[in-house]
Amino acid sequence: MFKSIANYCKSCYDELVHKVTWPTRKELTQSAVLVLTASLIIAIIVWLMDIAFKAIMSLVYPN
Incomplete structure (x- = not known):
């Protein structure tokens, strides 16, 4: 067994x-x-998408 481990x-x-x-x-x-x-x-694209979705959601669900 040790021989096969050594060979590997x-x-x-x-x-x-x-x-x-x-x-x-x-x-x-x-x-x-x-x-x-x-x-x-990619991080910048995701960040911009987050900002866009936040703006859209604030229009759909105003405070």
């Missing part, structure tokens, strides 16, 4: 070290900036 761990290590193509620093930075920008845009 060794194969995982070999795959991560020798077979996986890791992104360069530039690619990683570009991807991170893209995700942050998209998240910010």
Whole structure:
């Protein structure tokens, strides 16, 4: 049993070290900036929708 666990761990290590193509620093930075920008845009859209729905609801249900 311990041999199979050791073989599994060794194969995982070999795959991560020798077979996986890791992104360069530039690619990683570009991807991170893209995700942050998209998240910010989506957050702004949701915020604007919230403001619009609040305005509509205040017209439908006035105080």
